[in-house]
Amino acid sequence: MILVEALGWLVDPANWQGPDGLLVRLGEHLWFTVRVVLIAAVIAVPLGLWVGHSGRGGVTLVGAANAMRALPTLGLVTFLFLLSPSTPVLVTIAGLVVLAVPPILAGAYAGVQSVDGRVTDAAIGMGMTGWQRLWQAEVPGSLPLLVGGVRNAALQVVATVTVAAYVGVGGLGEPLLVGLAINEYPQVAAVALVTAVLAVAVDTVLAVVQRLVVPNGLRLAASAAGAT
Amino acid sequence: MIEFRAVTKCFDGGTVAVDELDLVAQDGEITVFVGPSGCGKTTSLRMVNRMIDPSSGVVAVDGQDVASRPAAELRRGIGYVIQQAGLFPHRSVLDNVATVPRLTGSTRRAARRRAAELLETVGLDPALADRYPAQLSGGQQQRVGVARALAADPPILLMDEPFSAVDPVVRDGLQDELLRLQDELDKTILFVTHDIDEAIRLGDAVAVLRVGGILAQYDPPQRLLAEPADDFVAEFVGKDRGYRGLSFVDSDALPVHDLPLVRLGDQPPCDGWLLAVDAGGRPRGWLEPDSGGGAVTEERLRAGGSLHRSGSPMRGALDAALSSPSGLGVVVDDGGAVVGAVVAEEVLAALRERRPGAA
Numbered sequence: 001m002i003l004v005e006a007l008g009w010l011v012d013p014a015n016w017q018g019p020d021g022l023l024v025r026l027g028e029h030l031w032f033t034v035r036v037v038l039i040a041a042v043i044a045v046p047l048g049l050w051v052g053h054s055g056r057g058g059v060t061l062v063g064a065a066n067a068m069r070a071l072p073t074l075g076l077v078t079f080l081f082l083l084s085p086s087t088p089v090l091v092t093i094a095g096l097v098v099l100a101v102p103p104i105l106a107g108a109y110a111g112v113q114s115v116d117g118r119v120t121d122a123a124i125g126m127g128m129t130g131w132q133r134l135w136q137a138e139v140p141g142s143l144p145l146l147v148g149g150v151r152n153a154a155l156q157v158v159a160t161v162t163v164a165a166y167v168g169v170g171g172l173g174e175p176l177l178v179g180l181a182i183n184e185y186p187q188v189a190a191v192a193l194v195t196a197v198l199a200v201a202v203d204t205v206l207a208v209v210q211r212l213v214v215p216n217g218l219r220l221a222a223s224a225a226g227a228t
Numbered sequence: 229m230i231e232f233r234a235v236t237k238c239f240d241g242g243t244v245a246v247d248e249l250d251l252v253a254q255d256g257e258i259t260v261f262v263g264p265s266g267c268g269k270t271t272s273l274r275m276v277n278r279m280i281d282p283s284s285g286v287v288a289v290d291g292q293d294v295a296s297r298p299a300a301e302l303r304r305g306i307g308y309v310i311q312q313a314g315l316f317p318h319r320s321v322l323d324n325v326a327t328v329p330r331l332t333g334s335t336r337r338a339a340r341r342r343a344a345e346l347l348e349t350v351g352l353d354p355a356l357a358d359r360y361p362a363q364l365s366g367g368q369q370q371r372v373g374v375a376r377a378l379a380a381d382p383p384i385l386l387m388d389e390p391f392s393a394v395d396p397v398v399r400d401g402l403q404d405e406l407l408r409l410q411d412e413l414d415k416t417i418l419f420v421t422h423d424i425d426e427a428i429r430l431g432d433a434v435a436v437l438r439v440g441g442i443l444a445q446y447d448p449p450q451r452l453l454a455e456p457a458d459d460f461v462a463e464f465v466g467k468d469r470g471y472r473g474l475s476f477v478d479s480d481a482l483p484v485h486d487l488p489l490v491r492l493g494d495q496p497p498c499d500g501w502l503l504a505v506d507a508g509g510r511p512r513g514w515l516e517p518d519s520g521g522g523a524v525t526e527e528r529l530r531a532g533g534s535l536h537r538s539g540s541p542m543r544g545a546l547d548a549a550l551s552s553p554s555g556l557g558v559v560v561d562d563g564g565a566v567v568g569a570v571v572a573e574e575v576l577a578a579l580r581e582r583r584p585g586a587a
């Protein structure tokens with residue numbers, strides 16, 4: 001049966017080695033993911049925090065994020081590739097960034113919104129400037145949801161980097177497409193399995209990061225709120 | 229000194245929250261704003277530290293219009309305490325209290341040292357310093373909130389229903405603590421509450437507001453109780469105001485009688501009501517008349533009434549007499565030892581004496 005054959009394919013070292021072996025593809029896949037999530041975070045975190053902080057533009061932001069979510073990544077990458085066929089890597093990253101921005105944006109924005117109004121009120125009342133309030137009250141308070149947004153984005157990106165193969169720039173999509181083309185279904189199943197395991201691994205790493213960056217006091221507050 | 233000069237606040241949408249408020253809060257006093265929900269208490273308070281700007285009129289601190297000062301700098305010189313404290317959940321208790329000194333440029337070390345002092349000032353166990361707000365009770369959080377507001381030693385304190393969310397017993401403790409602190413620190417405090425009892429207990433002066441932001445009466449609490457300006461104030465001040473007014477009548481003229489006492493473990497010396505006391509002379513309970521001989525033990529006693537501390541207001545004296553099973557109100561000294569007894573009839577007589585026209 002196919003699962004056994006897929007496992008057979010996976011344990012064959014020959015499939016992992018070489019210039020288009022699974023290891024290389026895995027590396028490309030991960031490298032795309034890292035770049036995409038970082039770029040998306042650089043764009044979306046400040047924007048989300050700022051909109052949440054200033055309280056202005058929230059409706060526009062949510063609308064824009066939803067519009068971006070509606071764009072199919074494969075279609076977008078293909079379209080961008082047709083516009084600029086000489087830069088397939090850039091095009092892939094751009095298309096995936098569009099995918100990764102909305103969850104991070106939503107996380108950062110919702111994170112700031114989730115900060116207790118009494119806390120911001122106290123921060124203003126004790127004489128914090130806007131920046132001080134942002135850094136000392138809103139950013140720390142937003143971290144659980146913000147990092148949650150990044151985790152979300154990373155999961156989606158890992159699952160979608162396969163589109164890179166359509167424009168010939170590698171990743172786990174490459175052996176997937178090849179397998180489909182030659183009707184080598186065990187290979188397809190094996191690569192899909194590797195992608196899923198990678199997704200779980202990335203999410204686990206980010207879960208650890210989340211534990212490390214979310215301040216202890218907030219975790220205690222969340223569990224206290226949950227208990228009542 | 230905080231002055232409101234013809235201050236009006238009209239919000240977008242047309243709600244007049246404060247209407248032509250004229251009022252002076254004196255230095256070193258607790259001035260309370262009290263009134264039903266929505267009467268503009270919070271709005272008035274927040275115009276002092278510029279969290280809200282008046283539509284017209286002037287709010288001045290020490291004669292200077294607050295609008296002429298940069299908001300953040302102004303606020304750092306004014307302590308601000310709100311309901312449920314609004315502590316930073318991600319900061320330890322100590323770092324919460326150290327926040328304002330840090331904002332005004334103290335080093336972390338100096339700010340923390342100051343914060344540790346303040347925890348003691350507000351009666352918090354130093355062992356709580358490293359806890360997070362979520363690990364504290366409501367009352368403890370509120371104390372941290374007060375400590376945080378005091379950390380930069382501001383001359384003015386704004387308190388917006390700071391004790392409303394804690395249960396009554398804890399609230400009593402917090403009120404006592406605030407009065408004790410105020411004795412020591414002599415701040416100019418604006419205190420908002422919807423609870424008239426709290427207003428009367430804490431206020432040197434009480435401003436009663438009605439919905440629409442209209443000042444109904446501004447007077448010391450005893451005056452408010454004795455001479456409400458109109459039906460609204462009379463209604464708001466409530467049914468027990470006659471009794472509450474006794475909080476402001478001293479009991480110096482009240483006769484204190486000798487009281488038949490018996491030490492726990494001794495034989496009752498006579499047959500009437502006897503007050504049992506411990507070795508330190510502190511009251512333990514009453515022995516009923518004709519309850520027979522034999523050593524007096526705790527089990528044979530009836531619980532006593534409230535105690536009247538010598539020198540405290542008449543309200544306590546009357547309550548001690550009314551709540552005592554023997555009708556004799558027990559008077560104690562500051563150490564809690566029995567001094568003597570008061571009776572209700574003489575409280576009423578003493579009040580009669582004080583009335584204008586009394587012989």
Ligand SMILES: Nc1ncnc2c1ncn2[C@@H]1O[C@H](COP(=O)(O)OP(=O)(O)O)[C@@H](O)[C@H]1O
Pocket residue numbers: 239240241243244245263264265266267268269270271272
């Ligand atoms: N930001 C605001 N915008 C519009 N109306 C407000 C705002 N803040 C308060 N109000 C209104 O002003 C009135 C007084 O409010 P507030 O000062 O909070 O009352 P209190 O503290 O006495 O309960 C209320 O009718 C309230 O609805």
Ligand SMILES: [Mg+2]
Pocket residue numbers: 269270271
């Ligand atoms: Mg209010």
